[in-house]
Amino acid sequence: MAIKVFxxxxxxxxxxxxxxxxxxxxxxQQARGLLSCPMCGITQVSKRLSAPHVNVGHAPQxxxxxxxxxxxxQAARIQAAIMQQLRTLVRNTExxxxxxxxxxxxxHEGEADERPIRGVATPAEREALAADGIAVxxxxxxxxxxxxx
Ligand SMILES: [Zn+2]
Numbered sequence: 001m002a003i004k005v006f007x008x009x010x011x012x013x014x015x016x017x018x019x020x021x022x023x024x025x026x027x028x029q030q031a032r033g034l035l036s037c038p039m040c041g042i043t044q045v046s047k048r049l050s051a052p053h054v055n056v057g058h059a060p061q062x063x064x065x066x067x068x069x070x071x072x073x074q075a076a077r078i079q080a081a082i083m084q085q086l087r088t089l090v091r092n093t094e095x096x097x098x099x100x101x102x103x104x105x106x107x108h109e110g111e112a113d114e115r116p117i118r119g120v121a122t123p124a125e126r127e128a129l130a131a132d133g134i135a136v137x138x139x140x141x142x143x144x145x146x147x148x149x
Contacts, residue, residue, distance in 0.1 A: 010037035011044035018045075020051040100136075101125035108134045 006026060008018045014037050020026040026047065029035050033047040093116040096103045100119025106112035121129070121136065129136050 007048040008035065009048050010035075010040060010042055012037065012040050012042065014039040015048070018047075063091060085130050090118065094117060095119060101129060104129055105132070105135050108132070 002021075003022045004023060004026070006018045006020065007015060008083075009015050016038055017037065018030070019027065020029070031147065033043045038045045039044060096117045096119040098120050100117065100121045103112060103117050104121075107114055107117070126136055
């Protein structure tokens, strides 16, 4: 998408940018009195004589609070919240390492104390647990203890 950006000036001398899909778009809006100065609101707006520049594939900034892709700061906050939850999970579970499948089955069958555990299991072990109705959650390898403590 190409967007034309014009430097506009109101009758009071305020300068601002206007974003248009085409020069015709600017002409139409100007002729209908749809252009108004964001600072004083008057509709006597004209294009300054500088050459317009054309931005390709560059959308106008979405004001905060409106729908749009998350800003980098937002994404970082979300990631931090997820890591915080995982750290809590790690602190509140017992690491049983590669005995995970065995322990999960013992807890399920009442042979071991009911408690939250974490550990490693092979895909085959996870499948066997699931087949017996034992729910386990698999986390990606990047969530190892070293990163979470
Ligand atoms: Zn103005």
